[in-house]
Amino acid sequence: MNLLSALTPAATRHRVLLSIAVLALFPLLMPFHALAINILLFGLFGAGYNLTFGYTGKLSFGHAAFYGTGAYGCGILIATHQVPWPVAIAVGMALGGLVALLIGALAIRTRGIYFAMVTLALAQCVYFAAFHATSLTGGDNGLRGVNLPALQLGSWRLDLLQPLNRYYFMLGFVAVAIWVLSRILNSPFGAVLEAIRENEQRARASGFDVERTKLLSFVISGLFCGLAGALSAINLATVGIDMLSYHTSGQVMMVTLLGGMGTFFGPFIGAGTFLAMEHALTAVTERWQLIVGLMFIGLVLFFPKGIWGSLLARIDR
Amino acid sequence: MTNPNPDALLETRGLTKRFGQFTANEGISVHIPRGQLTAIIGPNGAGKSTFFNMVSGAFAPSEGAIWFDGRDITGLAQHRFAHLGIAKSFQVTNLFPDLSVLENVRVAVQALESGFDFWRPRASRRDWIEKAERLLERVGLQDKRRFRAVRLSHGEQRALEMAVALAADPKLLLLDEPTAGMSPEETRSIMDLILALAQERTVALVEHKMKLIMGVSDSIVVLHQGRLLAQGSPDDIRANEEVRRVYLGKGAH
Amino acid sequence: MEITASLLLQQLFVGLALGAIYVLVAVGLSLIFGLLGVVNFAHGAFYMLGAYVAVYVYGLTGSFWACLLLVPLAVGLLGLLAERWLIRPLYGRGVDYPLLLTFGLAYVLVDSVRMVWGVQGEAFATPEALRGAVDVGFGVFPLYRLFLIGLCAGLLLALWLFIEKTRLGLIIRAGARDPLVLKVLGIDVGRIWLLIFGLGTALAGLAGLLAAPLRGVNPEMGGSVLIEAFVITVIGGMGSLVGAIVAGLLVGVVVAMTTLFQPEFAELAIFALMAAVLILRPNGLFGKS
Numbered sequence: 001m002n003l004l005s006a007l008t009p010a011a012t013r014h015r016v017l018l019s020i021a022v023l024a025l026f027p028l029l030m031p032f033h034a035l036a037i038n039i040l041l042f043g044l045f046g047a048g049y050n051l052t053f054g055y056t057g058k059l060s061f062g063h064a065a066f067y068g069t070g071a072y073g074c075g076i077l078i079a080t081h082q083v084p085w086p087v088a089i090a091v092g093m094a095l096g097g098l099v100a101l102l103i104g105a106l107a108i109r110t111r112g113i114y115f116a117m118v119t120l121a122l123a124q125c126v127y128f129a130a131f132h133a134t135s136l137t138g139g140d141n142g143l144r145g146v147n148l149p150a151l152q153l154g155s156w157r158l159d160l161l162q163p164l165n166r167y168y169f170m171l172g173f174v175a176v177a178i179w180v181l182s183r184i185l186n187s188p189f190g191a192v193l194e195a196i197r198e199n200e201q202r203a204r205a206s207g208f209d210v211e212r213t214k215l216l217s218f219v220i221s222g223l224f225c226g227l228a229g230a231l232s233a234i235n236l237a238t239v240g241i242d243m244l245s246y247h248t249s250g251q252v253m254m255v256t257l258l259g260g261m262g263t264f265f266g267p268f269i270g271a272g273t274f275l276a277m278e279h280a281l282t283a284v285t286e287r288w289q290l291i292v293g294l295m296f297i298g299l300v301l302f303f304p305k306g307i308w309g310s311l312l313a314r315i316d317r
Numbered sequence: 318m319t320n321p322n323p324d325a326l327l328e329t330r331g332l333t334k335r336f337g338q339f340t341a342n343e344g345i346s347v348h349i350p351r352g353q354l355t356a357i358i359g360p361n362g363a364g365k366s367t368f369f370n371m372v373s374g375a376f377a378p379s380e381g382a383i384w385f386d387g388r389d390i391t392g393l394a395q396h397r398f399a400h401l402g403i404a405k406s407f408q409v410t411n412l413f414p415d416l417s418v419l420e421n422v423r424v425a426v427q428a429l430e431s432g433f434d435f436w437r438p439r440a441s442r443r444d445w446i447e448k449a450e451r452l453l454e455r456v457g458l459q460d461k462r463r464f465r466a467v468r469l470s471h472g473e474q475r476a477l478e479m480a481v482a483l484a485a486d487p488k489l490l491l492l493d494e495p496t497a498g499m500s501p502e503e504t505r506s507i508m509d510l511i512l513a514l515a516q517e518r519t520v521a522l523v524e525h526k527m528k529l530i531m532g533v534s535d536s537i538v539v540l541h542q543g544r545l546l547a548q549g550s551p552d553d554i555r556a557n558e559e560v561r562r563v564y565l566g567k568g569a570h
Numbered sequence: 571m572e573i574t575a576s577l578l579l580q581q582l583f584v585g586l587a588l589g590a591i592y593v594l595v596a597v598g599l600s601l602i603f604g605l606l607g608v609v610n611f612a613h614g615a616f617y618m619l620g621a622y623v624a625v626y627v628y629g630l631t632g633s634f635w636a637c638l639l640l641v642p643l644a645v646g647l648l649g650l651l652a653e654r655w656l657i658r659p660l661y662g663r664g665v666d667y668p669l670l671l672t673f674g675l676a677y678v679l680v681d682s683v684r685m686v687w688g689v690q691g692e693a694f695a696t697p698e699a700l701r702g703a704v705d706v707g708f709g710v711f712p713l714y715r716l717f718l719i720g721l722c723a724g725l726l727l728a729l730w731l732f733i734e735k736t737r738l739g740l741i742i743r744a745g746a747r748d749p750l751v752l753k754v755l756g757i758d759v760g761r762i763w764l765l766i767f768g769l770g771t772a773l774a775g776l777a778g779l780l781a782a783p784l785r786g787v788n789p790e791m792g793g794s795v796l797i798e799a800f801v802i803t804v805i806g807g808m809g810s811l812v813g814a815i816v817a818g819l820l821v822g823v824v825v826a827m828t829t830l831f832q833p834e835f836a837e838l839a840i841f842a843l844m845a846a847v848l849i850l851r852p853n854g855l856f857g858k859s
Binding site for chain 2: 183184186187188189190191192194195198199201202203204205206207208209210213216
Binding site: 059106107109110111112113114116117118120121122124125128129132246250253257287289290292293294295296297299300301304 | 603607609656659660663665666667669670671673674675676677678679680681682685793797800801803804808834837838841844845848849852853
């Protein structure tokens, strides 16, 4: 047993603190702070998705619906109705969970692989609805004016237009979110999710209400993704219709797969790698989609555990 | 429907299962006596596994009724069965492959408690862990508790299957070919365990090894081509002409 | 615009023609899914490829009939290669992996097409011989659409005969129930998989060719068709060919009819239909539970 595998149990126990520490140091180690925020928020999106895909084992193709709804919910409240940002974020998050409840209730009744098809189609409904509700969402042009320029508390003011400040503001939310996520994964509920992923039939035979559990995990996942969307709306000050498209669902799948399904920190590693690559490569080529496609194929054929997952597996040996 | 037989822990009336054109079980009416060891035998294709699947809630019957402990349980959702006190160990090993041996049993113990706990660490529920460890001791797997289930030998996996089924503390334990693929020593130790279990709860098992069960069963149910052929004590069955012709007559092994 | 019986009939006919294209796509998807257990997320991309191969072949030969022959062959061949080298390694690894892979494959195919032909799209004219309309007594119907429906019906009949009446079809049906049966009989399962995947993608490619004169050719055309094909599969019932046919025609008609009255709601209508099916009959109209 080498040093790394001896450290693993302790690292797992303190995974939240370690993750927050890494995320806190991250922007200080790289010059692209705006990119860092995107990575942070997409990592959160991935962590939410990971709950459904990596931990429960259900491949959903519709998670953009929760992310985008969270973004539009928060965005519309701030831009059109000048609602205070804590309320707007909370509502965005709750809407993400609500859409997950609706889509989940319909989709969970179907068997196995159909789940991917049904979630995709139902998420397209949401895309379609937002596309045509132009007075509400701006349709194809998107929603502008989701402005939160600063935090004001008496005489203390934090300028949020500075990317670094904005990063740490968002990190506050992400830190709490991953702490909650960790507790959920560690709880008896988390054990049921793993059991379902390992052997759904056995879980049912042992006495677990599998359908109810899957739906709950889906809704919780929707809440996290909705939060990521709401924060993204504030970060970018706009909400684009592409946040609801199935390409975004594909991106979060990629990020989770790349990082390592079913690992705690994997989604952030995946988000970091993916967005960094996108940042670097779209500057030199238009064939980014081709590269993403090849990455998917390569990952599935040769590298299904992803970066972090493969690393952890090596250590465990 | 008339009142169920009070001596029977489980009783079926006219239990039928069809898969499209194919009828796997037809009109099976049997009872599994309380506190006894019942063996379910029959040639291949007799429908024994289908019957077990219906009685454990995995399949919904096409027709007929199932009574358990005086209660009509026909058509209940599968996950309710463990809570009722019916547990089955599967014919093909059916565990949680990447979870540890201990976790396999611990999660089965947890399953009996309803409600969702999202917050407390699972390790804080010592009662679940202790119960799981006691069950592992019973089947002799406590030394392997940190191993991933998929790394156990075949015989050890069958033992783990048993522990997982026992985690439900079932009144009725259904064992689908528990000695399949086992060496003679493994078979002996599993049978010892089964006999010990039969002292404290009702056990029903599907088996092919005739010599094994004739000696130990209190009651025998014979299925043939999806129907009930005979039910009774081992002596009754040995004496039954039809059974001899169909099954025993082919050369008891 | 006055809604006459004649107009309704015309639009119904348009719907059936559209439905015919949907049916070809959905049947291909259903074949691959029902017999191989693979959800082919690249199915829309193969549809698009069919249209582009048609543009290429037409550019070379000037013959629509050459396209009819060569497009399914070319796209089917590509499908064979994809099955053999990309998808086959994934069997037994869990149902999600082929799905993820084909999703990536779709991106590769679409962007490759952009590389070769650009992002603008191409025009594809209705073939000379099939232009104009035919008076069938109770109405005048475009010849091309008549041809479409007829061709599709003929293909489905041929497919049905193949699966139900030939030895190879029997093998396929047996293999669908239990792949082990095939192995025991000494039949090369790999060849069957190749055949099914090739056939499924060939149908998609053919649909793309047939749709080209009606809907144009552009790299994104596969995206919406894929989603429509999924909706059709959910409505019709998973793994049911009859379901794919009925649902495909139904969806085509629904889209055409709503386009007549309220074009923006055409998509919404089929989603609403799908939601209704999911609530009332979660396994689809013809699905096996």
